[in-house]
Amino acid sequence: MKTLSENRCFGGVQGVYSHASAATGTDMTFGLFLPEAAEDQPVPVLWYLSGLTCTHENAMVKAGAQRWAAEAGIALVFPDTSPRGDDVANDAAFDLGQGAGFYVNATEAPWAPHFQMWDYVAEDLPRLLFSAFPLDDTAQAITGHSMGGHGALTLAMSFPGRFRSVSAFAPICNPTASDWGRKQFTAYLGTDEATWTPHDATLLMRRFGFDGPMLVDQGTADQFLDLLKPETLATAMAERRQGGTIRMQKGYDHSYFFVASFIEDHIAFHANALLR
Amino acid sequence: MKTLSENRCFGGVQGVYSHASAATGTDMTFGLFLPEAAEDQPVPVLWYLSGLTCTHENAMVKAGAQRWAAEAGIALVFPDTSPRGDDVANDAAFDLGQGAGFYVNATEAPWAPHFQMWDYVAEDLPRLLFSAFPLDDTAQAITGHSMGGHGALTLAMSFPGRFRSVSAFAPICNPTASDWGRKQFTAYLGTDEATWTPHDATLLMRRFGFDGPMLVDQGTADQFLDLLKPETLATAMAERRQGGTIRMQKGYDHSYFFVASFIEDHIAFHANALLR
Numbered sequence: 001m002k003t004l005s006e007n008r009c010f011g012g013v014q015g016v017y018s019h020a021s022a023a024t025g026t027d028m029t030f031g032l033f034l035p036e037a038a039e040d041q042p043v044p045v046l047w048y049l050s051g052l053t054c055t056h057e058n059a060m061v062k063a064g065a066q067r068w069a070a071e072a073g074i075a076l077v078f079p080d081t082s083p084r085g086d087d088v089a090n091d092a093a094f095d096l097g098q099g100a101g102f103y104v105n106a107t108e109a110p111w112a113p114h115f116q117m118w119d120y121v122a123e124d125l126p127r128l129l130f131s132a133f134p135l136d137d138t139a140q141a142i143t144g145h146s147m148g149g150h151g152a153l154t155l156a157m158s159f160p161g162r163f164r165s166v167s168a169f170a171p172i173c174n175p176t177a178s179d180w181g182r183k184q185f186t187a188y189l190g191t192d193e194a195t196w197t198p199h200d201a202t203l204l205m206r207r208f209g210f211d212g213p214m215l216v217d218q219g220t221a222d223q224f225l226d227l228l229k230p231e232t233l234a235t236a237m238a239e240r241r242q243g244g245t246i247r248m249q250k251g252y253d254h255s256y257f258f259v260a261s262f263i264e265d266h267i268a269f270h271a272n273a274l275l276r
Numbered sequence: 277m278k279t280l281s282e283n284r285c286f287g288g289v290q291g292v293y294s295h296a297s298a299a300t301g302t303d304m305t306f307g308l309f310l311p312e313a314a315e316d317q318p319v320p321v322l323w324y325l326s327g328l329t330c331t332h333e334n335a336m337v338k339a340g341a342q343r344w345a346a347e348a349g350i351a352l353v354f355p356d357t358s359p360r361g362d363d364v365a366n367d368a369a370f371d372l373g374q375g376a377g378f379y380v381n382a383t384e385a386p387w388a389p390h391f392q393m394w395d396y397v398a399e400d401l402p403r404l405l406f407s408a409f410p411l412d413d414t415a416q417a418i419t420g421h422s423m424g425g426h427g428a429l430t431l432a433m434s435f436p437g438r439f440r441s442v443s444a445f446a447p448i449c450n451p452t453a454s455d456w457g458r459k460q461f462t463a464y465l466g467t468d469e470a471t472w473t474p475h476d477a478t479l480l481m482r483r484f485g486f487d488g489p490m491l492v493d494q495g496t497a498d499q500f501l502d503l504l505k506p507e508t509l510a511t512a513m514a515e516r517r518q519g520g521t522i523r524m525q526k527g528y529d530h531s532y533f534f535v536a537s538f539i540e541d542h543i544a545f546h547a548n549a550l551l552r
Contacts, residue, residue: 007528007529007531007533007534008495008497008527008528008529008533008534008537009533009534009536009537010536010537011537014533061337061338061532062337062338064340064343064536066533066536066537067340067343067536067537067540219284221284251284252283252284253283253284255283256337257283257284257285257290257342258283258284258285260285260286260340260342260343261284261285261286261287261342264343
């Protein structure tokens with residue numbers, strides 16, 4: 001593991017590190033905020049999965065999350081959204097290939113060799129983090145934005161007991177029925193739609209639900225609302241009698257100004273589960 | 277004036293606008309955050325002047341200021357740091373030309389035609405802002421980072437009564453004695469150093485001081501500390517018996533992680549002066 005940068009931030013340290021990932025077969029970069037409390041003992045962790053076009057950096061510099069994580073004594077992890085590099089497959093579209101890993105393990109050419117983002121965020125990066133940093137692996141929570149909200153919801157429901165709480169900002173809720181999903185799942189997973197269902201939050205909600213608190217924020221002026229389909233997740237949550245909150249935030253769009261406006265609420269929500 | 281974008285943000289609106297500036301003879305872009313309170317009545321204004329290489333955008337997306345401005349009911353203005361465009365003079369160095377206007381009116385070739393940033397932030401942009409937006413021109417305060425801290429301090433001391441309070445993050449405190457200053461003043465203002473003195477915060481402190489509260493934050497791990505010279509401003513403040521606070525923040529560097537860590541304090545500081 002290499003340290004790319006470390007900046008003091010709200011009494012803690014905002015670091016950026018790279019490491020050779022066994023899952024993706026590439027070097028991967030991630031951001032990690034450690035609050036001051038981590039100097040004394042392992043601290044709880046909130047994962048933040050980012051959206052299309054993002055790297056590890058966007059949320060780290062734009063969301064304003066460190067202020068609240070520092071106060072709560074919680075670490076923040078900001079993984080990248082795909083493998084990267086000249087020898088990694090890519091596509092000219094912003095929503096496929098590098099920057100658009102969709103948190104799945106690709107089985108199809110040309111993506112399969114490196115696009116193993118499910119394993120990366122579920123196994124590879126956790127293994128590194130919990131061995132190299134003072135983090136408490138029994139106190140994890142997860143959130144994300146857009147494609148990262150999809151990742152957060154699907155991971156949370158796929159690993160019962162791992163995450164105490166889950167939240168999302170404008171998540172892609174039903175990718176098997178959206179152009180943000182069908183295109184990418186076809187490319188990464190192939191045309192057999194049975195392989196897609198483990199990666200659709202609405203379908204997972206119908207089958208499994210989530211054993212813990214859930215919070216979803218969605219802007220009513222989101223320019224991608226038709227692709228995100230929060231109504232499908234809302235319906236599945238109601239039908240399952242899933243505990244949780246979906247908030248439609250009047251006038252907010254898909255930008256980081258939306259995320260920043262509500263990150264305080266999300267961190268307080270997760271802190272309530274992590275620090276109990 | 278053209279609206280380039282408007283995003284709902286902490287209950288208010290983060291806008292980006294461009295306008296034809298009489299001062300610079302170019303189109304200029306600025307950011308303006310209006311809190312929800314501006315829907316009902318004119319609100320106080322905090323100016324935020326940015327540093328070398330920045331546009332209107334850096335502080336707007338990285339500083340996390342809107343959270344606190346929204347709560348206090350204060351607007352934030354984020355001007356650009358220079359004129360820009362293909363027909364505007366430039367330099368290959370990051371610290372001269374476009375992105376490095378230093379908040380002075382250039383008198384020398386090739387800069388004089390457009391690099392009139394003092395007039396832009398002191399006259400041109402205020403004229404537009406107070407006619408086009410619900411802002412209270414009797415309740416202004418000013419802050420800035422690095423080169424923008426230099427701009428904030430020199431403007432505040434040059435227009436007694438205009439700004440109720442002034443603060444700065446890692447300001448260039450003594451540019452007439454620093455490589456961040458001598459190079460640029462020579463280029464923009466010429467070799468007669470008498471023309472430089474109105475643009476040096478330490479020299480202005482010795483002659484005039486500031487009739488209001490002052491707050492300066494400086495990281496002890498700032499990689500540019502030798503160029504910033506906070507000790508000269510501290511000395512001038514002590515000699516003048518200027519009221520104010522200079523805080524040396526242990527371990528912090530020059531980045532926006534430093535600014536974000538203390539912006540809450542600065543906005544509370546200005547709110548105390550603006551809302552009295």
